[in-house]
Every structure is written in structure tokens, then in C-alpha cells.
Amino acid sequence: MNRPALPITVTPSPGESMLSLLLRAAAQYAVAPEALLAHCLGSTRAAGLSPDSLTCHTAPAVLAALSQALRIPEGQLIPLTLSASFPSAHEEAIAWTSAARDMTTREETPSGQLRGAWCPLCLMEDRAGGSDHALRLEWALGVVTFCPHHQRPLLERCQTCYHCVERPEAALYGDQVALVCPACATPLDAHFGFDYVSHAHAQHWMRDAEVQQAWHRLIGFERQVLEHLRQPEGQDPAREALAFHALLGLMDSVLHADAPNSLRPLDLYESPYFPAPPKLSGATRHLKHPYRAAHLVERRKALALLIGLLEGAPQAFGFDPAHTTLRAARELMFPGCYDAFERKLLSLARLSLPA
Ligand SMILES: [Zn+2]
Ligand SMILES: [Zn+2]
Numbered sequence: 302m303n304r305p306a307l308p309i310t311v312t313p314s315p316g317e318s319m320l321s322l323l324l325r326a327a328a329q330y331a332v333a334p335e336a337l338l339a340h341c342l343g344s345t346r347a348a349g350l351s352p353d354s355l356t357c358h359t360a361p362a363v364l365a366a367l368s369q370a371l372r373i374p375e376g377q378l379i380p381l382t383l384s385a386s387f388p389s390a391h392e393e394a395i396a397w398t399s400a401a402r403d404m405t406t407r408e409e410t411p412s413g414q415l416r417g418a419w420c421p422l423c424l425m426e427d428r429a430g431g432s433d434h435a436l437r438l439e440w441a442l443g444v445v446t447f448c449p450h451h452q453r454p455l456l457e458r459c460q461t462c463y464h465c466v467e468r469p470e471a472a473l474y475g476d477q478v479a480l481v482c483p484a485c486a487t488p489l490d491a492h493f494g495f496d497y498v499s500h501a502h503a504q505h506w507m508r509d510a511e512v513q514q515a516w517h518r519l520i521g522f523e524r525q526v527l528e529h530l531r532q533p534e535g536q537d538p539a540r541e542a543l544a545f546h547a548l549l550g551l552m553d554s555v556l557h558a559d560a561p562n563s564l565r566p567l568d569l570y571e572s573p574y575f576p577a578p579p580k581l582s583g584a585t586r587h588l589k590h591p592y593r594a595a596h597l598v599e600r601r602k603a604l605a606l607l608i609g610l611l612e613g614a615p616q617a618f619g620f621d622p623a624h625t626t627l628r629a630a631r632e633l634m635f636p637g638c639y640d641a642f643e644r645k646l647l648s649l650a651r652l653s654l655p656a
Contacts, residue, residue: 308488309437311560313426314435319356319381320415320468321436325478326371328471332396341370353415355439358384386438390530415441417466418455420448420598424480424490434489436469439527444549446601448521449527452496454516457597460492461485465596495596497576506574513573515618519605540652547649548607555603556595566642567603569633572619575602611649 309329313322323334330337338355339347342363350363359367359382368375379385418440426432439445440455447454458465464484472481472488477489495503506512529541555566568579577598595603606625609615615625627646631639 307374311433313373313377313381314432316437316439317381317435318383318415318438318441319378320352320441321361321434321480322353322373322378322381323352323355324469324471324480325433325435326342328473328478331473342366356382356415356438358382381438383438383441386532387442387527387530389545390442416443416457417468418445418457419469419480419489420451420453420455421460421490421493422451422453423448424488428474428477428479428490431477434480436473436480442527442530443554443595443600444526444604445523446604447516447523447595449520449524452516452520454596454601455597456489456494458496459485459487459489460485460494491557492531496596497578512574515605518617519601519608522604522608544649544652547645547652550645551607551642551649552595552603554638554645555606556599564636566630567599567606568639569630570604570606570615570625572602574619575605577602611646 309326311322311326311329320334323337327334327337332340334352335347338350338352341347342350342472344514346363346366346592355363359378364375365377367373368378371378381392408467417436419436420440424434425438439449445455459482461484462480462482464490466484468479468483470483470486471478473479473545474488479490481488494500495506498506526545529545531534532541557565567577575598596653605618606615609618609620610627614622616622627643630642634642
């Protein structure tokens with residue numbers, strides 16, 4: 302193996318996130334990305350910053366210091382942040398995505414940590430093409446649950462040991478960096494399964510035309526959201542921005558159990574195309590990991606459910622049309638929760654009317 306000349310400079314890959322670049326650069330020196338940050342910025346300036354917070358937004362002074370220390374032009378570092386590449390996303394969508402549940406109080410608070418989601422095919426292509434594994438910036442957005450390129454669900458669990466990967470670790474494989482599961486060290490592109498689905502079932506999914514059709518409807522929607530988030534933020538909140546805001550509010554009320562109702566609206570409905578174990582967060586509450594308030598599979602199911610309800614065609618997403626109605630929801634939910642849910646639905650519906 303030809304050893305690279307020191308110091309080693311990594312080149313950002315298209316669509317990569319800042320976290321990913323820092324993971325790759327730190328792996329070259331066998332240190333954690335936090336240690337690399339402290340080295341590049343000095344411990345005073347690095348205090349309070351994390352690879353995740355820098356992925357959300359990097360202040361110009363920090364960007365200049367990183368550019369100098371890592372010998373990467375600033376122009377190549379800027380697109381690695383959500384605030385630059387998805388200017389319409391950066392506050393709300395991200396705080397919503399990075400919420401974590403406090404194990405003692407059960408409250409959901411922004412943890413500042415981005416979710417770990419990946420497409421194993423994208424990662425496999427990275428390595429086959431002779432590059433390092435790279436996490437894509439768009440995978441950090443909570444409203445993206447499919448890989449737009451391979452049109453398959455993103456993953457958040459290691460397909461070997463089923464550990465929920467909050468943040469992958471980077472390991473050197475020859476002269477390439479692979480992202481691996483922190484629990485079992487298997488590269489994230491080793492298996493192509495789906496979260497919470499058996500291998501046999503996953504194979505069946507790939508051949509089932511109805512499943513594929515339901516996925517494509519959702520992928521089309523997620524593409525539109527991504528396009529909107531890439532647009533610069535306007536002076537006046539545009540209709541798309543208001544609609545996005547309303548949608549996040551609806552997702553919240555579907556995903557979270559409001560007191561005194563311990564049932565989450567999401568758990569009242571079942572779809573074989575979008576399985577999400579009910580009470581996923583409840584089942585993992587006793588564990589030590591800071592599990593996400595809403596797992597990837599839950600967000601995907603919530604999106605499918607909402608779009609099914611809004612389009613009046615829940616069966617297209619595999620939900621039982623007789624039970625997936627607003628009336629059924631009203632009967633099952635506490636009045637206060639249902640009223641809030643209906644108000645948000647109406648405000649979203651109003652936005653679709655001609656101005
Ligand atoms: Zn992909
Ligand atoms: Zn694992």
C-alpha cells in the first residue's frame with residue numbers, strides 16, 4: 302500500500318455532510334472527530350461545537366479556521382452544512398429531527414445530535430468507486446426517509462446486529478474509510494435489508510408492485526420537499542414554507558402522545574408497507590441509548606398516513622380505508638388532541654386552495 306503523504310487531506314465528496322467529512326478526516330489520524338475539531342480550532346473555540354452542530358451551521362470564523370487546518374478551500378466546505386445547502390430547512394426541520402427523549406422525564410428535547418440514516422447502496426457505490434464512505438447531507442433531514450437515488454428506504458439499524466446506529470464510526474479498510482456499526486464494527490454497506498423486516502419479507506417487498514407503488518408516491522413527495530428546502534428563504538413566508546410548517550406540526554401530533562392520551566395516533570393504524578413497531582420509543586425506554594423520539598420507520602409511516610388521509614386514499618399506502626378515516630381518529634383520540642390535530646389538517650388544506 303502506498304502511504305499517503307502527511308499531512309493527509311481529504312476531499313469533500315458531492316452532497317456530503319460536515320459530520321461525514323470530519324469522521325473521514327479523523328479516521329486518518331485514528332482519533333475521534335471531536336478530538337480533530339479541538340486540534341483544528343483550539344479547545345476554547347471548539348467548546349460547545351460538535352460535528353453535528355457544525356453540520357447544521359458553521360460560523361464564518363470557524364469555517365475559515367477549519368479550511369486552514371484541514372487544507373480544504375472554504376468554497377468546498379460551505380456546501381457541507383444544512384444552512385447553506387438547504388436554506389429553507391435549517392431551523393425547524395432540524396430541531397424536529399434531532400429531538401431525543403430524556404429517559405427520566407420522558408420529555409423530548411433537541412439533543413443537537415443529528416440522526417444517523419444511510420442508504421447501503423450509496424455507501425457500496427462509494428467504496429466500489431474507490432472513494433471513502435460518505436454520509437449525505439440530505440439523510441440528516443427528518444422528512445427524508447427514502448434514498449432519492451436508489452428509491453429504497455433509508456436505514457437506521459445495523460443489519461447485522463440490529464443496533465440503532467446514532468452515529469457510525471469510521472474505520473480504515475486499506476486506504477479507504479468505511480463507516481461501520483459502533484456496536485459490531487460491520488460496515489454499513491454489508492447488508493441490504495430493511496429495518497424491522499425479515500430478510501424473506503424484504504425480498505417479497507422488492508417484487509410487490511403495490512409496495513413499490515406506495516413507496517414511489519412517498520418518494521415523489523419527499524423529492525418535492527427536498528426541492529423546497531433547497532430554495533433560499535424568502536422575505537415573506539411562501540405558501541410552500543407555510544405548508545411545510547403545517548406538515549411538521551401534523552407529523553408531531555401523529556407521532557407524539559399528548560397527555561392524557563397515552564396512545565399515539567400513529568399506533569392506531571397499520572400498514573403492511575410501512576411497518577413501525579408500536580411504542581417503539583416505549584419499548585426502548587429502559588435502554589441507555591438516547592433513542593430518537595421518533596424513529597425513521599415511524600416518520601416514514603407518519604408521512605404515508607398523513608398523505609393518505611389528505612389525499613383521501615389511505616389504501617394506496619396499505620392502510621385499511623374503513624378504519625383510516627378522520628372519524629375513526631376522532632373516536633379514538635382524546636377530544637383536545639383530536640381538535641388540535643384537525644385544526645392543523647384544516648390549515649394545511651386551506652393552503653392548497655387557490656390564493
Ligand atoms: Zn442510495
Ligand atoms: Zn452492528
